[in-house]
Amino acid sequence: MSAISAMVMPRADTLMALGRQIFFDSTLSASGRLSCASCHDQQYGWAAPNALAVQTGGIGGTASGLRAVPSLGYAQDTPPFTEHYREDDGDDSEDQGAAGGLMWDGRAESLKEQAALPLLSPLEMGNISRAAAVERLRVSAVAEAFRTAFGAHVFDDSLVAWNGLLAALDAFQQSPADFYPYSSKYDAFLRGEGALTARERRGLALFNDPAKGNCASCHPSARQREGFPQFTDRGFLALGVPRNRRIPVNADSTYYDLGLCGPLRTDLADRPDYCGAFKTPTLRNVARRQVFFHNGVFTSLEQVLRFYARRDTEGRLFYPVDKRGVVQMYDDLPRIYWDNLNVDPPFDRKPGQRPAFSDAEAADMIAFLRTLNDGYSETTPARR
Ligand code: HEC
Numbered sequence: 001m002s003a004i005s006a007m008v009m010p011r012a013d014t015l016m017a018l019g020r021q022i023f024f025d026s027t028l029s030a031s032g033r034l035s036c037a038s039c040h041d042q043q044y045g046w047a048a049p050n051a052l053a054v055q056t057g058g059i060g061g062t063a064s065g066l067r068a069v070p071s072l073g074y075a076q077d078t079p080p081f082t083e084h085y086r087e088d089d090g091d092d093s094e095d096q097g098a099a100g101g102l103m104w105d106g107r108a109e110s111l112k113e114q115a116a117l118p119l120l121s122p123l124e125m126g127n128i129s130r131a132a133a134v135e136r137l138r139v140s141a142v143a144e145a146f147r148t149a150f151g152a153h154v155f156d157d158s159l160v161a162w163n164g165l166l167a168a169l170d171a172f173q174q175s176p177a178d179f180y181p182y183s184s185k186y187d188a189f190l191r192g193e194g195a196l197t198a199r200e201r202r203g204l205a206l207f208n209d210p211a212k213g214n215c216a217s218c219h220p221s222a223r224q225r226e227g228f229p230q231f232t233d234r235g236f237l238a239l240g241v242p243r244n245r246r247i248p249v250n251a252d253s254t255y256y257d258l259g260l261c262g263p264l265r266t267d268l269a270d271r272p273d274y275c276g277a278f279k280t281p282t283l284r285n286v287a288r289r290q291v292f293f294h295n296g297v298f299t300s301l302e303q304v305l306r307f308y309a310r311r312d313t314e315g316r317l318f319y320p321v322d323k324r325g326v327v328q329m330y331d332d333l334p335r336i337y338w339d340n341l342n343v344d345p346p347f348d349r350k351p352g353q354r355p356a357f358s359d360a361e362a363a364d365m366i367a368f369l370r371t372l373n374d375g376y377s378e379t380t381p382a383r384r
């Protein structure tokens with residue numbers, strides 16, 4: 001019997017349970033110290049359990065990452081990356097530009113494809129090859145369950161085992177109870193099973209108001225036809241967030257992380273119009289995060305909201321000021337790409353103008369964002 005024909009496709013719940021075990025198993029990393037969960041901790045909305053801009057990993061466990069860890073929740077419906085996203089609403093659907101895919105630059109097509117990247121990244125789990133990762137799996141605590149699920153001969157062909165490994169991680173990350181429970185206070189409110197406080201309702205109104213936060217234009221908050229809102233349209237935009245000097249690679253003044261146009265993503269390197277654009281993340285569980293934006297430059301929601309309100313009105317609050325007193329605006333995006341910067345509200349202001357919203361209004365929006373943490377309505381039955 002060949003290894004391939006011995007490959008059994010396990011039941012969905014078996015695969016999910018296996019994926020859960022693998023997700024938490026640090027012996028699958030070269031250092032023996034890093035599991036997926038080391039960087040993606042459920043208590044922190046499946047993002048990093050610390051306030052470091054980037055995590056360390058690799059064989060010695062000391063190689064620095066390049067980007068902040070994104071939250072893993074609510075990625076289940078992410079479409080594959082496309083340059084011409086259309087909402088499926090009939091003939092008149094409009095081309096909304098680049099959207100979809102996983103990672104801050106959308107370079108991974110699916111959860112299954114994505115899982116290969118951290119397993120093999122020299123900055124993360126550090127396996128030098130698929131075969132090396134499979135060998136670690138073969139001698140891990142998961143091996144027996146893996147054989148039970150995929151067949152006794154699954155390790156005879158390392159490609160078969162590798163595919164099983166990715167399929168299990170994919171299945172776990174599709175587990176509704178873990179990754180998209182829709183159990184926040186806001187979900188309870190949408191179901192008519194709970195009320196928001198006056199402050200949270202004010203925050204929601206400001207979040208939606210095109211003349212105030214305008215947040216919902218990119219982070220949709222209303223119930224959609226397909227179900228509850230994900231708080232991301234999965235589009236890509238250049239917001240011009242400040243350079244984060246706490247990321248070691250940024251000590252090289254010629255290094256720029258330009259998102260869609262590279263350098264981590266390589267297929268759109270000839271598209272200067274994409275430089276600086278990063279994926280709009282979900283805001284569900286965002287109040288559980290400790291660093292924000294693709295480079296983790298901000299460490300509080302207050303700072304994030306201040307940036308949205310005052311990026312262009314008071315740049316010196318965010319960007320370095322040189323010896324002559326000149327603010328180095330958009331210091332993480334070379335000037336040749338400044339046309340790409342988003343100037344939709346609240347980014348539609350000029351220096352000296354009034355910001356789109358006040359600090360008090362920002363505080364109301366933050367109160368609303370806190371209603372997006374899962375785990376609120378665990379005592380009430382989760383209905384959709
Ligand atoms: C050393 C920290 C680290 C480890 C370990 C790690 N990740 Fe990540 N993960 C990241 C970072 C950083 C990103 C963003 C990378 C980028 O955009 O280039 C990311 C992105 C992701 C994404 C994309 C999320 C999205 O919405 O775009 C998924 C899914 C993911 N990781 C799953 C996993 C799985 C599964 C494992 C284990 C096999 C894992 N990660 C291990 C740091 C880590």
Ligand code: HEC
Pocket residue numbers: 070071207212213214215216217218219235236237238239240241278279280281282283286289291292293294295301304305308342344345346365
């Ligand atoms: C024009 C589209 C757009 C608008 C409007 C917008 N956002 Fe965003 N948001 C993004 C994009 C794109 C990113 C990621 C940018 C990056 O990392 O470079 C982001 C990131 C964030 C993050 C960081 C989340 C994380 O996981 O790191 C928060 C918080 C956030 N937005 C909140 C808001 C709030 C609150 C508003 C309204 C005041 C708002 N956004 C308006 C597109 C938008």
